[in-house]
Amino acid sequence: MTVTDPLPRAAPLTLHDDRLFPAESRTRDIARELYETVRNLPIISPHGHVDPTMLLSDEAFADPTSLLLQPDHYVTRMLHANGTPLTELGVGEGPLPEAKARKAWRTLCANWAVFRGTPVRYWFDSELGGIFGVTERPSAENADRLYDQVAERLAEPEFRPRALLAHFRIDVLATTDDPSDDLSAHRALAADPTFGARVVPTFRPDRYLEPFEDGWNAAVDRLAAAADMDAGDYNGYLRTLEARRRFFIANGAVSADHSHDDVITTGLEPEEAARIYRAARAGDVTAAQATAFRRHMLSEMARMSCDDGLVMTVHPGVLRNHHPATMAGFGSDTGHDIPVATEYTRALQPLLTRYGTHPNLHLVLFTVDADTFSREIAPLAGFYPSVYVGAPWWFLDNPAEIRTFQRSVSEIAGLSRLSGFIDDTRAFCSIPARHDMSRRLDAGFLAELVAEHRLDLDEAMDGLSRLVTDQPRAVFKL
Amino acid sequence: MTVTDPLPRAAPLTLHDDRLFPAESRTRDIARELYETVRNLPIISPHGHVDPTMLLSDEAFADPTSLLLQPDHYVTRMLHANGTPLTELGVGEGPLPEAKARKAWRTLCANWAVFRGTPVRYWFDSELGGIFGVTERPSAENADRLYDQVAERLAEPEFRPRALLAHFRIDVLATTDDPSDDLSAHRALAADPTFGARVVPTFRPDRYLEPFEDGWNAAVDRLAAAADMDAGDYNGYLRTLEARRRFFIANGAVSADHSHDDVITTGLEPEEAARIYRAARAGDVTAAQATAFRRHMLSEMARMSCDDGLVMTVHPGVLRNHHPATMAGFGSDTGHDIPVATEYTRALQPLLTRYGTHPNLHLVLFTVDADTFSREIAPLAGFYPSVYVGAPWWFLDNPAEIRTFQRSVSEIAGLSRLSGFIDDTRAFCSIPARHDMSRRLDAGFLAELVAEHRLDLDEAMDGLSRLVTDQPRAVFKL
Amino acid sequence: MTVTDPLPRAAPLTLHDDRLFPAESRTRDIARELYETVRNLPIISPHGHVDPTMLLSDEAFADPTSLLLQPDHYVTRMLHANGTPLTELGVGEGPLPEAKARKAWRTLCANWAVFRGTPVRYWFDSELGGIFGVTERPSAENADRLYDQVAERLAEPEFRPRALLAHFRIDVLATTDDPSDDLSAHRALAADPTFGARVVPTFRPDRYLEPFEDGWNAAVDRLAAAADMDAGDYNGYLRTLEARRRFFIANGAVSADHSHDDVITTGLEPEEAARIYRAARAGDVTAAQATAFRRHMLSEMARMSCDDGLVMTVHPGVLRNHHPATMAGFGSDTGHDIPVATEYTRALQPLLTRYGTHPNLHLVLFTVDADTFSREIAPLAGFYPSVYVGAPWWFLDNPAEIRTFQRSVSEIAGLSRLSGFIDDTRAFCSIPARHDMSRRLDAGFLAELVAEHRLDLDEAMDGLSRLVTDQPRAVFKL
Known part of the structure; x- marks a missing residue:
């Protein structure tokens, strides 16, 4: 590769407006019309496991890994099934040192393919694209760049727990x-x-x-x-x-x-x-x-x-x-x-x-x-x-x-x-x-x-x- | 509302020719063609629970409720689940007095929404529209009118049990x-x-x-x-x-x-x-x-x-x-x-x-x-x-x-x-x-x-x- | 029927290029594109029940029945369910005499309708059409003709086990x-x-x-x-x-x-x-x-x-x-x-x-x-x-x-x-x-x-x- 070569382009991460709608065109048109009527309604969440002290203290999230990967057993079990020991993901540990958090994030991105066709992938796309403005599909190559991008967002006041709760x-x-x-x-x-x-x-x-x-x-x-x-x-x-x-x-x-x-x-x-x-x-x-x-x-x-x-x-x-x-x-x-x-x-x-x-x-x-x-x-x-x-x-x-x-x-x-x-x-x-x-x-x-x-x-x-x-x-x- | 206002229009009850066919257009075309070949074939019903004395006596059905609602546990269980006591529907009772039959019918129509997406709704639409000529979706507002319309039909000779059996x-x-x-x-x-x-x-x-x-x-x-x-x-x-x-x-x-x-x-x-x-x-x-x-x-x-x-x-x-x-x-x-x-x-x-x-x-x-x-x-x-x-x-x-x-x-x-x-x-x-x-x-x-x-x-x-x-x-x- | 009447045409047996793809046209287009990338890849079969001595000896298959019908309980069970005794299909017997093999084949063809909508029918169509060049849907009428056609193929060197293995x-x-x-x-x-x-x-x-x-x-x-x-x-x-x-x-x-x-x-x-x-x-x-x-x-x-x-x-x-x-x-x-x-x-x-x-x-x-x-x-x-x-x-x-x-x-x-x-x-x-x-x-x-x-x-x-x-x-x- 010479300096004049363009950088290898990562695959884009896009959130299509019609995602998850039935493929058949008449049905999709109706689905779209229906969805528009509820798309922006407030969320009622009558059962979940969010920690209320997170909202009380309203401190900035520590890093992308501790927010999106480490505590989510939907994600960690699939990486484990595909060969990553849970220790590498910080499962069951407290706050992770920066180096370990970053390494775990790299593992996540390098294994992006294991989430294909799962709702975990769908949620991740929505979170990365819809909340953090990520526009590239995660991979081993762009893992650090994405980590930095998300981490940068997390440092901003708009990404503190209460602000996100309101934004959501x-x-x-x-x-x-x-x-x-x-x-x-x-x-x-x-x-x-x-x-x-x-x-x-x-x-x-x-x-x-x-x-x-x-x-x-x-x-x-x-x-x-x-x-x-x-x-x-x-x-x-x-x-x-x-x-x-x-x-x-x-x-x-x-x-x-x-x-x-x-x-x-x-x-x-x-x-x-x-x-x-x-x-x-x-x-x-x-x-x-x-x-x-x-x-x-x-x-x-x-x-x-x-x-x-x-x-x-x-x-x-x-x-x-x-x-x-x-x-x-x-x-x-x-x-x-x-x-x-x-x-x-x-x-x-x-x-x-x-x-x-x-x-x-x-x-x-x-x-x-x-x-x-x-x-x-x-x-x-x-x-x-x-x-x-x-x-x-x-x-x-x-x-x-x-x-x-x-x-x-x-x-x-x-x-x-x-x-x-x-x-x-x-x-x-x-x-x-x-x-x-x-x-x-x-x-x-x-x-x-x-x-x-x-x-x-x-x-x-x-x-x-x-x-x-x-x-x-x-x-x-x- | 002044006297010059039009009456509130009830939603129509329609039986679309293509109902229940697959939405995909090629498949629907084939389904339509297939269906036409059996649409009017006689009915063979080798297992059911119709009372033969009804056909023997061939008396006119008493009222819409005793025909369509009271004896049908597919219908009454759903109304019950949504809060209507079975007593109000005459379940387990004999012939109902007119007032009670009419009140039960009103309950049915007022709760029309609870049948959405169920086969009970589909059958009801077919019966009301296809047999009794009803053209409005039932509601609290038109319940009495529909009751009268069906009751009127039931008094006609064409709606006696044997005539319906032949018509069906x-x-x-x-x-x-x-x-x-x-x-x-x-x-x-x-x-x-x-x-x-x-x-x-x-x-x-x-x-x-x-x-x-x-x-x-x-x-x-x-x-x-x-x-x-x-x-x-x-x-x-x-x-x-x-x-x-x-x-x-x-x-x-x-x-x-x-x-x-x-x-x-x-x-x-x-x-x-x-x-x-x-x-x-x-x-x-x-x-x-x-x-x-x-x-x-x-x-x-x-x-x-x-x-x-x-x-x-x-x-x-x-x-x-x-x-x-x-x-x-x-x-x-x-x-x-x-x-x-x-x-x-x-x-x-x-x-x-x-x-x-x-x-x-x-x-x-x-x-x-x-x-x-x-x-x-x-x-x-x-x-x-x-x-x-x-x-x-x-x-x-x-x-x-x-x-x-x-x-x-x-x-x-x-x-x-x-x-x-x-x-x-x-x-x-x-x-x-x-x-x-x-x-x-x-x-x-x-x-x-x-x-x-x-x-x-x-x-x-x-x-x-x-x-x-x-x-x-x-x-x-x- | 006079001698100038055309012979009754058997229904064709065709293998449509789009078979089994979703009917919806956009999805079908994508499916077709995806399928083309793997259509001709070699087969990996890590679990099955083929007899290795068949490949070792590489003798010509005896007849269509012993190859396609007699040993396949997917096929024989369905014929049995529809009234054919297993004895007529040679189940559990060794090599069949020509007359019995042919008779069993006739039974298969005469009962072609019982396989409608099953994968057995799909596999049969693929085998008859794709391997043996059959172009007519099997029936009582053409059973002997198809038997002869397949039997003729089986006598050719290209249809010996090893040749087929390579061809597959x-x-x-x-x-x-x-x-x-x-x-x-x-x-x-x-x-x-x-x-x-x-x-x-x-x-x-x-x-x-x-x-x-x-x-x-x-x-x-x-x-x-x-x-x-x-x-x-x-x-x-x-x-x-x-x-x-x-x-x-x-x-x-x-x-x-x-x-x-x-x-x-x-x-x-x-x-x-x-x-x-x-x-x-x-x-x-x-x-x-x-x-x-x-x-x-x-x-x-x-x-x-x-x-x-x-x-x-x-x-x-x-x-x-x-x-x-x-x-x-x-x-x-x-x-x-x-x-x-x-x-x-x-x-x-x-x-x-x-x-x-x-x-x-x-x-x-x-x-x-x-x-x-x-x-x-x-x-x-x-x-x-x-x-x-x-x-x-x-x-x-x-x-x-x-x-x-x-x-x-x-x-x-x-x-x-x-x-x-x-x-x-x-x-x-x-x-x-x-x-x-x-x-x-x-x-x-x-x-x-x-x-x-x-x-x-x-x-x-x-x-x-x-x-x-x-x-x-x-x-x-x-």
């Missing part, structure tokens, strides 16, 4: 929180007159309902301390949970989130529950007793929801931490939670027998077992006024599965029983891309119904705006 | 009947020279095969009385069932229909079956014995089908009456039967080992667990000459699931192993809409094969007419 | 072999300087791992004799298996293939394994012990793969020989193996806990339970560097299921985790048609991503060529 038009953002949390960050945000968004906590009591898990006794003690109550016996334990729910509600919470191996909700007689609780507090509970207790408590959680109005979301059926060595080295939520077949019809019958038509109950069913959408979840939501179909989530949060979901669930339960989109993400900057993807796919789906003369255009428009705004607000009581 | 071009209509039924309505219809259609009963012995269910003993007594036989011991019971099957066949029946929790067909030694039968008649049977007996009897039913030729249809995998309070207040078939995962491969092996290649056996497998189509049902029908794939049914009777079914089942078992369309409905006026939907979807599916150069046009035409006419006739021995 | 551009062909096999055919082929392709054996030890099966003891004796080792105790048995694997590797093998009822991989303590082995060798093993032993041995096979590098392929979840009478009359692999629901997440955890990140392990997961693709297999392959997603296979090797697979698996695991196409066939002449079908469908899938602006054209081209060539070579270490 996020009206409501739910976090996920431990019931012992003092919610000081949420309270400080709510008290700050300069902060416009609504950031609400979510009550996530899983660990307090599993007496066989390590640390359960200490956790219950912590919870009782937070509530300033006595959880010495089963009744005190129930009252403690109720008190903490009230505390969460007082600080803006609208929902409680539950994830266990299954959603079986068989109740126990109170005496039996009390007996198991006593044994568990004495450190003398069997795995079978603990499971029976947890199933009972899931039903109790529904009872409490009928009393206090917290929306109840459930998402069972994931075998957590499949690879012990990765768990030991890097902790949980590092990409090796793997779905298993799940059952809802029989599992939820005890709960729904008691509370299924209670006007206060909103029960949103999520799954990572796509079979259950048409077989169990849609039929349940098509009868019980309390049951809503949670959006495709986690492994299923991608165009292929979303399209299958839209078609099969809405045929059975109707559009009105859907929760609206849930981003469920730890990756702050991917929130707008994820919601935009959902809007585009919903527009495309409704456009197909119009193109097949199954729905009129005005109905499709109304249906789309309900999916984007009214339904998440109604289902999550926002 | 229904050649064969199978009802579903209790084995103790005297089939007097069927006999009277068959004897009536002015009645042109073939209305055949279907032998549905479920309750007689479940000794643990309440009322089993009384039911068996009733059956024996109807047969004028002695069901005092197991052999008498078998002979009684055989006699009633003969009686049904003599009165036109072509099939026996079976729906239990599972389709396990493990046989018992005759002595063991006799022993359980004796215990059951003495009121002293366990649930496990009763289940073993029922599984044995399902295999016996196949043996009888080999002997007498009745087609055997099975549709397991539904947890009936999921919500006890609804069951207590409104009875069964009120929208809260919910599917569960189902197994066919191992379950049917005992039956198919014995009878799978018997020339008299036609075994049609239905499912509401869509996974089983490609995994189990199509492979079984792709080997056993006795096994046919039942059309997508109940929760799966919608365009999305039908399309998935067409593609995956026909690839594995071939088009020739399909039963043809089954409407399975209680909603008399939806029969033509349901068959028309199926014809449009079959035309669309075959058009895709032609457009992808996998099938020639003449083959697609032949295949479509077989699906609409020849296959249901052959599979159901009509 | 098959670079690598893996066979499936018994671990006791002396691999003399493979060695002879490798030693033949006139033979250009690479024909490699595959180690298929199923029967040696199932101590409860009839003939296990004799099989182990045979294996020990082949290895010239002593399999008297458990350690000797392990060493014998290791020795035979080394022998296979020395003769070109790159993979070991495993098919059992499940893929549970729970290990046993060595003493317990030794104890069960001792009992089994003494003919005194229970079914439960044998199952525990086999599950342990599947894990041991992974250990050996880490040591010797053989790629490990697994395909559980088929109930073999569903119909005992057919098994007794015609043997196994005659069309009545039926899938059952299968589990991978929990089943493979013991194996992956030990070896999941071992650099030598390549574990390719196949399934005939399509649900497991998005629920279990893709998530596993999206984390573990050792796990690859096997191509849709057997009942799922058809356009409908392949398209579902492409979309849902690549969204979750990325394109890079796919094995590339596997033909898995006994039907030699269908190999190019099967690979061509896969290339067309991959081109169509990637074209959709381009048309939806999710992937740039250069990336789609690169991705397609990786799927066709690089990935099978890398995954199977070729």
